[in-house]
Amino acid sequence: MADQAPILMFDSGVGGLSVLRPVRGLLPGVPVVYAADNAGFPYGTKSEAEIAARVPALLGRLVERYRPRLVVIACNTASTIALAHVRAALDVPVVGTVPAIKPAALASRSRVIGVLGTQATVRQTYVDRLSAEFAADCLVLRHGSARLVELAEAKLAGEAVTAADVAPELAGLTSQPGGERMDRVVLACTHFPLLQPELAQAGVELGFPGLGFDDGGPGIARRVKVLLGDDEDGPGGGFAVFTRADAQVDRLAPALQGFGLMRTEVL
Incomplete structure (x- = not known):
């Protein structure tokens, strides 16, 4: 894909922002689509079967819509349960989160x-x-x-x-x-x-x-940089996508902007 295609970062909520921070530090020019499955939040109390079914299907929709060049599952629960299923379902590189x-x-x-x-x-x-x-x-x-x-x-x-x-x-x-x-x-x-x-x-x-x-954030950032190479001259920036519109999304907007996610939309 074109160098200006975004990377897609995925979590059940805002936790993946702790991964976005070091990724931004190494690759400030990479545009980011940050996807939060707030309709399915929280993942940690769900069964393995629920997560293994939900995450690949949802990421398939996100990849189809936003055409990223790389997906980061910035969620330990989703990675430990569904990473293999996601990699089998998608035709883009997928980086998971490993407990440090x-x-x-x-x-x-x-x-x-x-x-x-x-x-x-x-x-x-x-x-x-x-x-x-x-x-x-x-x-x-x-x-x-x-x-x-x-x-x-x-x-x-x-x-x-x-x-x-x-x-x-x-x-x-x-x-x-x-x-x-x-x-x-x-x-x-x-x-x-x-x-x-x-x-x-x-x-x-x-x-x-x-x-x-x-935590795994710095290691994930290094892995993303290896896969993408140097991309210092891109537009950077990005936006956040949620799976449900609610008042919490509005409350999160100032924090999201602090991570360079200047607008939100709903899948």
Whole structure:
């Protein structure tokens, strides 16, 4: 496709903005269509069968309409469940989101790491395989949180979110056996890096002042750059697409503009 064709970034909501940020940093000239399936939100509480059916069908419609040169599934839940189905259904390159277990294990000194994701992500055998391959000498704790997804959406819509709001979810890891030694947390949902300042402060308040956080955004950005090459001279910019029109979309508009998504439309 032409160099000016956009990349399509897909998530159930606004979590994929945490991936868009590093992609913009490496490829500011690439136009972006950011697609949020707010009609299906949240994914983390849905069954594997629901996600495996919904995501490829929806991405097929999005690709047909917007003709991207590359698709990024900026959603851990959708990637761990539906990535193979999407790649089989589409004729464009597809980049998925992988929980950042490898960099967390490389950085951990205590050899105890936490995986904080949605319920659907943390129960996947894919997480088992990543842990076995890259963190075999670590104790890998897991906690699934739907609440953090809601809080990230609320924060982007302009609502106040504090360390006290996120602390119970972080404590879902630290309170497990061995959790007192945890020194790295994998943010295995793209919504969660949007709450990293609040999570870091909650770590301090829970007695973990040196807690480190790892997410897949930088790695995805590097992969996109490899696939697209240098594209510094394009128009950049972009817009957001939602699968349902509602008041939350209007509340998100200022935050979306901060990510270069200057308008919204409905699929």
